[in-house]
Amino acid sequence: MRSSNLLKRAHSHNKQTLSSLLHSRGTSPHPQPDTISGHKLIEEETNPNYKPEHWYPARIGEVLNHRYELLVKLGYGMTATVWLAKNIHADGQSGNRKYVTIKINVNTLGEDFQKGRRAIAEKLFSANPQHPGYAHVRFMLDTFRATTKYGDHLCIVYDVLREPIDLCMKKFPGSRFSCGKLRVLLPALLKGLDYMHSECHVVHTDLKPDNIMMGLGDPNLLDHFVQHEHDHPSPRKAPDSHGRIIYTSCSDFGESPTEAVIASAKITDIGLAAWGDEKNTKPIQSNVFMAPEVILQAGWSYPADIWNLGVMLWDLVENIGLFDSISTEPDHYRPEQHLGLMIALLGPPPKEFLARCAKAKWYFDADGQFKYPKYVAEDCKFEHSIHRMNAEEKDLFIDMAKKMLTWVPEERWTAKQLLEHPFLTKERECYWDTPSLSRASTASVGSLIPSRQGTPGLGPTSVPNGSIHHSSLPVRLLELVPSLASSDATEPRLQRQSTNGSLKASENDEKSTSSSTLPLKPKMETLAESKGESNDETLHKKRSVSVNKSNESSQAMIDAILNRGKNHAPKAPAK
Structure with missing residues (x-):
């Protein structure tokens, strides 16, 4: 399966970050960049099918479309280089808004591909700006073409965001998201997905840490970043026979993101997005994120993104990913190994689901038995995969993950439903004071969540x-689980305390x-x-x-909670 990462950062020792550059350059008033040997392949040159005539020969200081001055190379991918540029027509006092990001694509993109991307981009930009998720999807600001003797290059202009979250989280303690930070990040992503799915009818198809970025925060951040690059220019290679200078990428914007910056996260890169209401069976997703309906060709739609997000959670909070044991190399990926791990986690797939999978017979016999039992690792369980949470957090986290990772796509919770899961909504001070939650079925927590309207x-x-309607729940349960309490069905839902102490309110659902x-x-x-x-x-x-x-x-869980409350009730004083 071809790689779909359109914004890959350099991983060689030549990659420069803001912090490393601070200590690696002199203070000359006219600093000269280090030159890298022409015999060493770096950056986009390392792509398997790299041909210099397909790539635009961008140069720092060049002005594109009579408007955008290229300042710093931010990254590269399989089909593009990405640059920080200054809008020379913008107000000089407009802070970060005078800067943009420009993706300069190779000149081999077909017209059909470009039309498809343009249609989806226009839908995302215009569907419903009032939707809460609108602010959590990155949009195109402008497009134009840059021409060379080898062809035209589509250039797409975006607002500037921080590093992708897989780089940002390296600045956190333990280099992973804590539960608190995760509860700040996930609502942004779920709102963005809900907007894409319900308002735009678009499936992202490539949701992963590379394609999630955060806002900048400090309005002067880019001024400092650009000045530093000017004073300490990144290393580069001399022009090749095609006139291309290969610059090294710099995409480190400094200090660890604050919670406000994390809450501004956006879903980026719609280069592989697809319409969700069409019949979709083509391969999508990077190997480790591939949903069962994609592997088995059952047809996919919006729930494929939910599966993606569920798998990605482990990359954010744990040192080992949920499916890290499978090979991610295109020529080494074995679907049967991936399916074996899914069976270990989820149990065998329902026969009704296999009946609609075009490739089910490749991996399952007529009775639904898996043909490769050696790949079903018995020790591969959700409970064994989480090590960085306490018992209550772990139970709720796994319960939420199980709502996202199911064989049958229709059984996965929507992005809107997941926004109401207790892992995100429950006040941290009010955890159930009982170990019985750990022993209860993880599905039972989800049964306490009011159902939500499906994706339009x-x-x-x-x-x-x-x-379960709050009017029918015991008063004691409502006290123990405040998130279940709400006002009348026609009134707004009660405000709840969020993780960082701010108040948030959500509109009440329809009566049905x-x-x-x-x-x-x-x-x-x-x-x-x-x-x-x-x-x-x-x-x-x-x-x-x-x-x-x-x-x-x-009901069993309700009874357990209530009984537990009775057991912890203070005894009456002796007379």
Whole structure:
């Protein structure tokens, strides 16, 4: 599978960061950059199919489109180099807004590809600017073409963001997100995904740490960054026979991001995005993030992004990823090994799901038995994969992950539903004072969450008997679990205390609750007509197959919590 990382940073010893440059250059008023040997391949030259005539010969100081002066090379990818540029027509006192990021693509991109990207980009920019997730998706600001004798290069202009989160988190203690920081980051990502899915009907298809970036914060940050690059220019190679200077990348913007900066995170890079309402079966996603419906060719849509995010959580909080044991090299990736790990974590896939998978027979026999049992590692369990959380945090985190990582795509929670999961909404001071939560079914926590409306474009679904309304819950449970309490169904939901102490309010849901199912084929009226059934009958049948059964254990958990509360009640003083 071809690589889809369109913004890869240099990983050689030539990569320069702001902190390293501070201690590696002289103080000459006319500093000269270090020159790298022409015999050493660096940056985009290391791409397997690199041909210099396909890449634009950008030079620092060059002005593109009579407007954008190239200042610093920020990174490179399989099909582009990325640059920090100054908008020379902008107000000089406008702080960071006078700078932009420009992606200069190779000259081999087909016109069809460019039209498809443009249509999706326009939809993302215009669908609904009032949506809370609008601020968490990166948009194009401008496009133009740069021409050489070898062809035209599409140039895309964006606002400037910090380093991707996989670099940012290296500045955190332990080089990973703490639970507190994760609870700041995830709402931004989920709001962005909800906007892409529900408002724009777009599937990102390549969600991973490389493609998530944070805002800048300090309005003077880029002025300092540019001045430093001027005083301490990055190393580079001399021009090659095609006139290209290969600059080394610099993308370190300084200190560890604050919580406000983390909360400004945006989903970037729509180079591989697709329309979610179309029939999609082509391969997507990097190997380690590949969803089961992609591997088995069951057809994919919005839930593939949710699977991506679920797998990515381990890259943010743990030193070992959930599927790190599989090979990520295109020629060494073994789907059967990946499926074996999924079976170890999730149990065997439902036969109903395998029945709709075009490649199921490659890996499963007629009875649904996996053909490669040696790849099912018995010690591969969610509970064994988390080491950096206390018991209560761990239970809620795993429960949330299980809502994202399911065989059947329709059973995964939507981005909007996940925003209401207790891992994100529960006040930290009010953890249940009981170890019984660890022993309870992890599905049971989710059964306490009010269902949310499904992603538009996929068709709403409902839980016939599983929804829990706050009006029917015991008062004691509402005291123990404040996030379950809400006002009347027609009024805004009560405000809750967020992790960092700020208040947040979310709009109340529609009166009718819905399940966590997301049908991949929303046009079910066609199915009903072909079978002579009514739409309602068809909807009921499809829903009954995919309804999450976690609600069955909800009463048991309620009873456990209430009984635990009784056991901890203070004894009456002796008379």
